[in-house]
Each structure stands twice: as structure tokens, then as C-alpha cells.
Amino acid sequence: MTDLYANATKFYIDGAWVAPSSSERLDVINPATEEPVTQIALGTEKDAELAIAAAKKAFDSWSRTTKQERLDVLNAVIAAYQKRMGDLAEAVTAEMGAPVMLAQRAQVPAGLGHLMTAAKVLEGYEFAEKRGGTTLLREPAGVCGLITPWNWPLNQITCKVGPALATGCTMVLKPSEVAPLNAVIFAEILAEAGVPAGVFNLVNGDGPTVGSVLSSHPDIDMVSFTGSTRAGIQVSKAAAETVKKVSLELGGKSANIVLSDADLASVAKGAISQCFLNTGQSCNAPTRLLVQADQYDELVGLLKAEAEKVTTGDPGEKTTVLGPLVSKTQFDRVQSLIQAGIDEGATVEAGGTGLPDGLDKGYFVRPTVFAGVTPDMRIAQEEIFGPVLSVLRYSDEEEAIKIANDSEYGLSGAVQSGDPEHAFRVASRIRTGMVHLNGAPLDPTAPFGGYKKSGNGREWGQLGFEEFTEVKAVMGAPA
CATH class of the missing domain: 3.40.605.10 (Aldehyde Dehydrogenase; Chain A, domain 1)
Incomplete structure (x- = not known):
């Protein structure tokens, strides 16, 4: 001691x-x-x-x-x-x-x-x-x-x-x-x-x-x-x-809605950094990314590239972005949910099960991006509490709002748009205690809390x- x-x-x-x-x-x-x-x-x-x-x-x-x-x-x-x-x-x-x-x-x-x-x-x-x-x-x-x-x-x-x-x-x-x-x-x-x-x-x-x-x-x-x-x-x-x-x-299962007028390169960087912050162990993490159908493939490619840049390893190193999960219990839960995503038919674009390359001990996980996720999948409904991003497709704005609100949780959310007024209108329809527009950070003077569960x-x-x-x-x- x-x-x-x-x-x-x-x-x-x-x-x-x-x-x-x-x-x-x-x-x-x-x-x-x-x-x-x-x-x-x-x-x-x-x-x-x-x-x-x-x-x-x-x-x-x-x-x-x-x-x-x-x-x-x-x-x-x-x-x-x-x-x-x-x-x-x-x-x-x-x-x-x-x-x-x-x-x-x-x-x-x-x-x-x-x-x-x-x-x-x-x-x-x-x-x-x-x-x-x-x-x-x-x-x-x-x-x-x-x-x-x-x-x-x-x-x-x-x-x-x-x-x-x-x-x-x-x-x-x-x-x-x-x-x-x-x-x-x-x-x-x-x-x-x-x-x-x-x-x-x-x-x-x-x-x-x-x-x-x-x-x-x-x-x-x-x-x-x-x-x-x-x-x-x-x-x-x-x-x-x-x-x-x-x-x-x-808990939370926050949706991040990407509107058609958003800058996709900026969205990809923000979506990865915000979802993976603290190794994904944040109740307000935006873990569901909702993307319009005709922009879906392009943004998934950008997300894959961003995820593969993330440095996982010794938390004592200044260059490390992702440290380990907190415990073996948490590690086992995250691994099981990644496997559930695979079993239910989602596509692993980055990451997946198992330890990251070069690591043979510690509760480390591979930063993971799933494409082809549908709202009924476990990875779209359950709080994973790890660096796992689920990318869902929507056809129009009404469907995006419906998917975002299709959750037993209501802690946080996000909207990305080149038009702040447009983003605000969508945010007003999200049933959560907080919504971040275009990457706006948390405000320590603003109330933190949620709806529903x-x-x-x-x-x-x-x-x-x-x-x-x-x-x-x-x-x-x-x-």
C-alpha cells in the first residue's frame, strides 16, 4: 500500500x-x-x-x-x-x-x-x-x-x-x-x-x-x-x-441524427470521438448514429477510417485514447453484446470481438463500428457501455425522429446540420433531457438528467x- x-x-x-x-x-x-x-x-x-x-x-x-x-x-x-x-x-x-x-x-x-x-x-x-x-x-x-x-x-x-x-x-x-x-x-x-x-x-x-x-x-x-x-x-x-x-x-442510449445538410467528414470525427470518449463508458454517449440512406455508405467509410486511427493501450501513455474497460464484468458484457450484433446480422466495419492487436492482458476492447444495424437489434436498444457505435439508416426526417425516440432511455441526444435552426427544430422533438447541436459541449451550468428510464x-x-x-x-x- x-x-x-x-x-x-x-x-x-x-x-x-x-x-x-x-x-x-x-x-x-x-x-x-x-x-x-x-x-x-x-x-x-x-x-x-x-x-x-x-x-x-x-x-x-x-x-x-x-x-x-x-x-x-x-x-x-x-x-x-x-x-x-x-x-x-x-x-x-x-x-x-x-x-x-x-x-x-x-x-x-x-x-x-x-x-x-x-x-x-x-x-x-x-x-x-x-x-x-x-x-x-x-x-x-x-x-x-x-x-x-x-x-x-x-x-x-x-x-x-x-x-x-x-x-x-x-x-x-x-x-x-x-x-x-x-x-x-x-x-x-x-x-x-x-x-x-x-x-x-x-x-x-x-x-x-x-x-x-x-x-x-x-x-x-x-x-x-x-x-x-x-x-x-x-x-x-x-x-x-x-x-x-x-x-x-x-442509463442512456443516445441517438445522434445526421441531417442531409451536415458536413460528413466533420460528423465522422465527432461521432467517433464522442462515442469512444472514456472508452465508451459514459451514460450520455451518442452510441446510435442515424444517417440518411443516400449518405449512408459514404459516412460509414469515413467512420471506419476514423475508428482505425484510435490508439488503444496503456492508459499511462500520453498518446493513448482508449484505455481498458473498468472490470472483467464490464469486459465480458461488452464482448457478449458485440457478438450479439454479429449474430443478429450487423456488419463489423471496424473492431469486433477479442483483445486489440498487441495486447494480451487487461480489459481492453477493440473500438468497434457496426453498419447495417436495425432498430430492433440488441446493440441498438441496450446500453453497451463500451466503445461500440451502431450506424442506422433512415429514409426521411420523420423516420429519424421516430428511431431516435424508439428507446426506453431518454438521457441525451445530438443533431448534426449545416443549418442551426433546422437542427434546433429536430432537437425539440427528441424525448431526452439534453440535446447537443453540431458537437456543442456539455454546459456545467445546464441541467443534466433524462426522461423515461x-x-x-x-x-x-x-x-x-x-x-x-x-x-x-x-x-x-x-x-
Whole structure:
């Protein structure tokens, strides 16, 4: 064990690093080498209850702090985070295989961006609004259970912790046990920043144990969960008994519609880079590319050429674009879905099953492009969570919109067109929480979330704050 992970077998509860109640440990595996990085402790129901009790005790005082006091704490967290960005990037590369340049330029900065956005929103946020003789108060939701995934770990931790701190909530974080080391360092950051004891607590563990306690415990007022739709349904069921507030950010199968007036060469570069970013392990990845019939063959050829340029290999190398998938479980799932595409009659234009050339270990996959995909195929309906792009043909714009909306998910989407007004009209008919026009990047101040089985509620920016508040109407309030 290196000093970087010195607290990996402890939990952060009530302002101190404490020993777990159980001796059970779990190896954290480097997916590029298939070797352990270190071990974490696995929490029990008792550990989770201690953390919940600490958060409940801290809530009374923290919820009554002023906006300026919380802003000072957030700014201290930002300063402490900036000092540890190198350590965070090292952890993310080691535990979930993010290429070093992606870790340094996107994974870790995304967390900083959410913290800075939370501070900026808090500066101008009004917790009281006068409406005639009634005052609306936005008050902290209470003790929050935060359950976060492994694919963009710091992004998802900070877009919950930042608004929770800013609105006066206290919390217990359970990060993914697959990639938990960045969260341990993040807890050290909050401790260094002087976040009061009990306001933020960290307990590592699995979903059926720690996650289920956070979802069902009567002293948890709100659960904010990011992960698979299957797990999100379980969280909702567990939370229903106590009628707590639940916010879910779940899976996606985003469609990228290429209109006839788009620049195909530009589309091909963007479609590959956006779908394959983070080795395809992004819930909002545009994994279905919809192309008009008379442009289909030309664009498929361009996509094949772009995919074959992608560098797959050691995530520690600066030239690597695609690192490994996070785990053997994920590797096996992606391999099975690529094979399903082949079995159902789609054509492999690039990639396919098996390890990339020159690699004999690690959970690496070949960047894959399928042509001849029809909407009923598994690769067109299921979230693959790997670097696999499915190219579908459409005859006219109405059919493109119909295919795009033919999904149980509704997280994100994209439209490509030489005419921004045309792209906007099509975007307005896509049943998703977000749509990107002509490669527009994510906006950290805009709401992130989806329709249908992609979840409920919104994160990021001002609307992300409102997830962590309750509204009280005070009638007859003084002017």
C-alpha cells in the first residue's frame, strides 16, 4: 500500500478516519494490468448507521449556517482540491483505467468545475422569495445518501456534494467499490478544507449492503443515485417505505441524427470521438448514429477510417485514447453484446470481438463500428457501455425522429446540420433531457438528467441545487 491510499481501509465518519466494524476487504483492481492497486474495507450496516447518525447530529447546526459561511467552506474545498489534482488523476487512472491525459484534462477537472459552479450559483442564490403575502423558503432537504458510480467518479461525487454543502445538507457518500480510491482522497480534501465534523461522511461498500441502508434508512431524507437503471429501480423500491426524496441519473442510449445538410467528414470525427470518449463508458454517449440512406455508405467509410486511427493501450501513455474497460464484468458484457450484433446480422466495419492487436492482458476492447444495424437489434436498444457505435439508416426526417425516440432511455441526444435552426427544430422533438447541436459541449451550468428510464430529477447548476432543497410556503409573512 502506498501513502496515497493510506486511508483506503478506513471510513471517514464524524470528522475522523475510523476503523471499520468488519475485517472484510476488497481488492481494487487496475484494469490495465489485472493486478490489485490496494484494498479497501467493505462497510457493514453498522458502519452505515454510524455515518448516518453523525450526519443527522451535524444537520441542525450546518443547516442553520449562513450562505457566506457555506460559501467560505466551498471555497476552501476548491483550494484543497486544486492541491490534490495530481493525486486524484493518478488514482483514477490506476483504478478505472482512464488514459492519463483524460484523467488530467477531463476526469479530475470535471470535479473542480462542479465545485466552482456550486460556489458561483450559491453566491447569487435566493433561499427566500416573496410572492405577494407569501414567502417561499428553500430549505435544505436534510440528511442525504449519495451513491455514485465508477465511470466519471469525481464528476458524479462533486455534482452531488457541492450542491449538498451549498444548500445546508449533510451527507453520507458511498462511492462505487470498483473505483473508490479517488473518493478516499476526496474525503481527505474535505477534511483539510475544514468541513465540520459529520457534515460529510464516507463509507465504502457494496450496493446490497451499504447502498441499501442509505436507500431505506428512516434518518436519510434524500437519496441521490447515479448508476444503472436496474440499480436505480432497486434504490427507488428501498426508498419507497420511508417516502424519502429520490433523485436518479441512470442509463442512456443516445441517438445522434445526421441531417442531409451536415458536413460528413466533420460528423465522422465527432461521432467517433464522442462515442469512444472514456472508452465508451459514459451514460450520455451518442452510441446510435442515424444517417440518411443516400449518405449512408459514404459516412460509414469515413467512420471506419476514423475508428482505425484510435490508439488503444496503456492508459499511462500520453498518446493513448482508449484505455481498458473498468472490470472483467464490464469486459465480458461488452464482448457478449458485440457478438450479439454479429449474430443478429450487423456488419463489423471496424473492431469486433477479442483483445486489440498487441495486447494480451487487461480489459481492453477493440473500438468497434457496426453498419447495417436495425432498430430492433440488441446493440441498438441496450446500453453497451463500451466503445461500440451502431450506424442506422433512415429514409426521411420523420423516420429519424421516430428511431431516435424508439428507446426506453431518454438521457441525451445530438443533431448534426449545416443549418442551426433546422437542427434546433429536430432537437425539440427528441424525448431526452439534453440535446447537443453540431458537437456543442456539455454546459456545467445546464441541467443534466433524462426522461423515461434515464431517471428523474436534474443535476448541475441551479437546478442541481433545487434537488437538495425542500420548498416551504409561509403565508402572511411580513413584507
